[in-house]
Amino acid sequence: MNQAANLPGMDRYPQLFAPLDLGFTTLRNRSIMGSMHTGLEEMPDGFERMAAFYAERAAGGIGMIITGGISPNEEGGLAVKDAHGNVAFSASKLNTQAEADGHKIVTGAVHGAAPDVKICLQILHMGPLAYNDNLVAPSKVRSRISKSTPHELDEAGIEKQIADHVNCALLAQQAGYDGVEIIGSAGYLLSTFLVEKTNRRTDHWGGSYENRMRFPLEIVRRVRAAVGEHFIVIFRIAAMDMLDGGMSWDEVALLARELEKAGVSIISTHFTWHESQVPTIATMVPRAAFTGVSQRVRQEVSVPVITSNRINMPDVAEAVLARGDADLVSMARPMLADSQFMRKAAEGKSEEINTCIACNQACLDHTFNFKQTSCLVNPRACNETLLNYHPTEQPKRIAVVGAGPAGLAYATVAAERGHQITLFDAADAIGGQFNLAKRVPGKEEFYETLRYYQQQLQKWAVDIRLNTRITTEQLQSADYDHIVVATGITPRVPYIPGIDHPMVMGYIDAITGAKPVGRNVAVIGAGGIGFDVTDLITHEGPSAALDVDVFAREWGIDFKHHPRGGVTGVEPQVARADRTVWLLQRKDTPVGRGLGKTTGWTHRLTLSRRGVNMMNGVDYVRIDDDGLHLLVANQPECLPVDTVIICAGQEPARALFDELSALGLSSELVGGAFEANELDAKTAINQASWMAAAI
Numbered sequence: 001m002n003q004a005a006n007l008p009g010m011d012r013y014p015q016l017f018a019p020l021d022l023g024f025t026t027l028r029n030r031s032i033m034g035s036m037h038t039g040l041e042e043m044p045d046g047f048e049r050m051a052a053f054y055a056e057r058a059a060g061g062i063g064m065i066i067t068g069g070i071s072p073n074e075e076g077g078l079a080v081k082d083a084h085g086n087v088a089f090s091a092s093k094l095n096t097q098a099e100a101d102g103h104k105i106v107t108g109a110v111h112g113a114a115p116d117v118k119i120c121l122q123i124l125h126m127g128p129l130a131y132n133d134n135l136v137a138p139s140k141v142r143s144r145i146s147k148s149t150p151h152e153l154d155e156a157g158i159e160k161q162i163a164d165h166v167n168c169a170l171l172a173q174q175a176g177y178d179g180v181e182i183i184g185s186a187g188y189l190l191s192t193f194l195v196e197k198t199n200r201r202t203d204h205w206g207g208s209y210e211n212r213m214r215f216p217l218e219i220v221r222r223v224r225a226a227v228g229e230h231f232i233v234i235f236r237i238a239a240m241d242m243l244d245g246g247m248s249w250d251e252v253a254l255l256a257r258e259l260e261k262a263g264v265s266i267i268s269t270h271f272t273w274h275e276s277q278v279p280t281i282a283t284m285v286p287r288a289a290f291t292g293v294s295q296r297v298r299q300e301v302s303v304p305v306i307t308s309n310r311i312n313m314p315d316v317a318e319a320v321l322a323r324g325d326a327d328l329v330s331m332a333r334p335m336l337a338d339s340q341f342m343r344k345a346a347e348g349k350s351e352e353i354n355t356c357i358a359c360n361q362a363c364l365d366h367t368f369n370f371k372q373t374s375c376l377v378n379p380r381a382c383n384e385t386l387l388n389y390h391p392t393e394q395p396k397r398i399a400v401v402g403a404g405p406a407g408l409a410y411a412t413v414a415a416e417r418g419h420q421i422t423l424f425d426a427a428d429a430i431g432g433q434f435n436l437a438k439r440v441p442g443k444e445e446f447y448e449t450l451r452y453y454q455q456q457l458q459k460w461a462v463d464i465r466l467n468t469r470i471t472t473e474q475l476q477s478a479d480y481d482h483i484v485v486a487t488g489i490t491p492r493v494p495y496i497p498g499i500d501h502p503m504v505m506g507y508i509d510a511i512t513g514a515k516p517v518g519r520n521v522a523v524i525g526a527g528g529i530g531f532d533v534t535d536l537i538t539h540e541g542p543s544a545a546l547d548v549d550v551f552a553r554e555w556g557i558d559f560k561h562h563p564r565g566g567v568t569g570v571e572p573q574v575a576r577a578d579r580t581v582w583l584l585q586r587k588d589t590p591v592g593r594g595l596g597k598t599t600g601w602t603h604r605l606t607l608s609r610r611g612v613n614m615m616n617g618v619d620y621v622r623i624d625d626d627g628l629h630l631l632v633a634n635q636p637e638c639l640p641v642d643t644v645i646i647c648a649g650q651e652p653a654r655a656l657f658d659e660l661s662a663l664g665l666s667s668e669l670v671g672g673a674f675e676a677n678e679l680d681a682k683t684a685i686n687q688a689s690w691m692a693a694a695i
Ligand code: NAP
Pocket: 361, 492, 494, 495, 524, 525, 526, 527, 528, 529, 530, 532, 584, 585, 586, 587, 594, 595, 596, 647, 648, 649, 650, 677, 678, 679, 680, 681
């Protein structure tokens, strides 16, 4: 047996755990924690919290970490106001010695946790997407998703931006980073030089592609010259930018070759601009959907290539590497979901991995709402200094009633800490509302969360009592030290005359298929569940999330011929059930506005492409044999439907809690039973985890 085969993990995932020799340094395996803005960057104690966050991932076995994006100057970043109203950048900018000294806290902690892990600082100049008044770009072209038009850079301004990138790389080197990643994708500054629609210049920085490449290549050349040969320089390219009229394959390939000549150590492939109208990381995207594009880039260069996007389990990463699609696999969100991902894989405990379900709800939705990042399935993410599951010194006997997200999170965290937990549920399986979500096309990842919880319950010896509707009397006589009521919600039944008509059903019956849904359907309520139900009943054929060809057809991507941006001239082909559907709400706001910031648009676009009639500002009048009668702008209208599905939100199910309280038993509410409005799995798991950490 050779020596490499003895390395941890090599027997199970030989590709993933193979070291990679970069000539001057070696990566201990092929896994990379991709860049993820944490929101800690802007916090007063950001360096300390980032240090704890990254160090935990380093100890968890990752090969290399790329930090969240750090701006090389003021104009490229996110200007936040401090307590006195002054603009402050905290750790989100690196162009001073004081900031470099702060970053030493991060690099010291990471190398202290695992001396052989590498950490690179991502230099992110946001260009026309920056959040400040002095944003700059090659031309005065405002992005579809930006509030401001950028200032056009003059020659001196361009030289300054290049110099600032070099300065930032040098400061990163001084701060103890092993390298830098320069982002040249996503609609940020460097990528806007590459693409004609954002680069309208006629000088030697614009016009021909050779001129448009000049700015990013010049940055790489000068950074390499400044930092020397023994420093990792990664460049992130948009290998398929998903823009109508975006980069052609020839342009991508030429850029990759020129980057190699300019001195990059590694090329990282990225697959979008933020303004693109194709989902590339949401849960409806198939796992590893884009790695074939990385493989084509890999054939153009001799430096290692990183691939990414929806690689969330070790077997997926292993298969990507075994196919030769890339040399390295980047996983950003999966490292939020489970800091110990690689250690568990190495130890043959992949079943224990808390899998990223690509929901974006606690990570990117937070980032783009300027809130601290965390993770729906792991509330400890970015809270490593605040939320810890320390062993209890006073173990208690605790009954947890309800095995939905809140009950599962509470039971597993409290049991891990040493409490003795009995978990009750009236159903024959754990999961509660997760069991509905997993049936929705594109939400198959919820199976992974259920697998994770099942495994944790077993690991921490939780006594599970399914098919058990526990009563107050039984709980009282069992004499528990504490009772946690996670009994969830009951669907709201709105008062509408005719609500008991046979054509009316609740969303649970519609999702489980307990009742047949007709050909003409009104969905009352356009929240997350109204959208899910509408998606389910208008869906036809295999789930796009499980089939790359279906996904490509539905979103108009041509992976084979790679037209400009991968999408130019390709019409989305939407398969849809033969059904007419109206999705309704009373509010005047656009239907679907309350959905997730980074994924809501995908749901709205999907349903509108399937021809769903989305109506806001309606009043429900009555339901009878003719259909659903409405008032729309005070005008009567009757939708000729044969099915009405109620998705009108929920009420807390807390009868048990009221009974326990009346008896004076020690009990507390968690999840939907505590607060049903705006409840989702993120809130439920987060609340339950903090409570279980405190008992
Ligand atoms: P929700 O988001 O609160 O939406 C309830 C809908 O019902 C609203 O459209 C509301 O709009 C309508 N409604 C409320 N009271 C009504 C009444 N008395 N009569 C008629 N209509 C009424 O609740 P949900 O859709 O059940 O979702 C529950 C939670 O799960 C939410 O937090 C949601 O975000 C989450 N979830 C998220 C996703 C996701 O993809 N991120 C998916 C599923 C669920 P009007 O009041 O304007 O009519």
